[in-house]
Amino acid sequence: MPNKKLTEPQKEYQKLVKQKRPRVPVVRNFIASFMVGGLICVIGQIVMNYFMEGGFSQKEAIAPTLASMIFIGALLTGLRIYDEIGEFAGAGAAVPITGFSNTVVSAAMDFKREGFVLGMGSKMFLIAGPVLVFGILTGFVVAIIKVFLVG
């Protein structure tokens, strides 16, 4: 096991590092994230309204809307634009489903060079994998709680 306890000189040095560390522009990041994340959601709503006008019910429109947003995220990743949006907006670009699409497509693009099966196939979910694992696990736990508490 790694030695996780810091010695006194190490603690002192880490205090110094803390002083010299540039401040994170929290307000700027919040605003950029809110605006871009919000914009992506607005686009999602427009797409959903489009499907609903085409005759889908609200429930039916969800799946094609998600598919469309995933496609947009994948396309912008392939065009090497989505990472720029992420650089500007942080979580605003990462949290919506377009960001999820970006994690899969960017990994696929990177590892394609190591072959379609052992490269792309096995590494495609490198970043997205944990989201799936813990997303499914959380969904499972919540469902069990609902069954026992709500019935």
Next chain:
Amino acid sequence: MADKLRGIQSVQFINPPVIIGVGTIVGPKEAAGPIGDRFHQVIPDYLYGEDTPEQAETKILKEAIELALKNGNIAPSAVQFLLAGDLLNQIVSSGFAARQLGIAFLGIYGACSTIAEGLSIGSMIIDGGFADNIVVGASSHYQSAERQYRYPIELNIQHKATSQWTVTGAGAAVIASGGQGPRVTTATIGKVMDMGTKNPNEMGPAMAPAAADTFIRHLQDLGRSPEYYDLILTGDLGNVGKQLFLTLVKKNGITLNKYDDCGVIIFDKGQRSGAGGSGCACAATVTFGHAFKELEAGNLKKILLVATGALLSPLTYQQGESIPGIAHAVSIET
């Protein structure tokens, strides 16, 4: 009897090896930086006509070595040993470049301090009388480093102000037992220092203690003061690491006037490079490109390169280990 050993960790060359030729190649981002015109060659894009960034890095390193040989006016067959290293697992860029060069090869690894390690060992071999001509080289590539250490290139990541941008490029030098050019006069081999930095986005803070330790050791071992040098260059501490380095040496009563950091001068603030440049190519290209032009022009006469490296792998920080740093110092004088 070790008659060239000075103090505890330093050596002084009795017949200082001559750097007879240098070659540097950088990518477009580096060429657009403040010292962009000080390099020998610029590649048009990250892939440089290859299929993968790893192949591109091999090609860049091979061509930088060939450039150094050409500038030193020497045939590959007249070179006894090639000492090279890079950041990729199993130092593949160097091994693969050596595969094409046909020079007896010693692979070295000191992370971003590799070029100083190469210069130190190469100079020891020459001054020890084991070779007449040696070529040393080091390379790094933004995309191959990102892939290995961080995330896929196109992933939506917001770079931190403390994180550094891996320099794309390679630097090489031919050192010889005789000839014309600046000489490698002393070298100080550094100890691995770990002051408990765990964040892989904070390489500068992880390496600054090693830089300060090696630098102070160098001055003590050789009985020199910082004023001896016209320029002291640390490898790739970046803005944050540079401030920490200055603070640490100040605690030892040393104030530096003629000091800079390769990682700080290679990029502009507007170039979205976080705290500055990093990678094996950072110290190698700035030293053999920028600093060498200054030496040749006579603007500088004595420089000290304190190249720094972070000895981590993605595995070690995921396992909760802190990041050990290393620094080697090499003095080059005309």
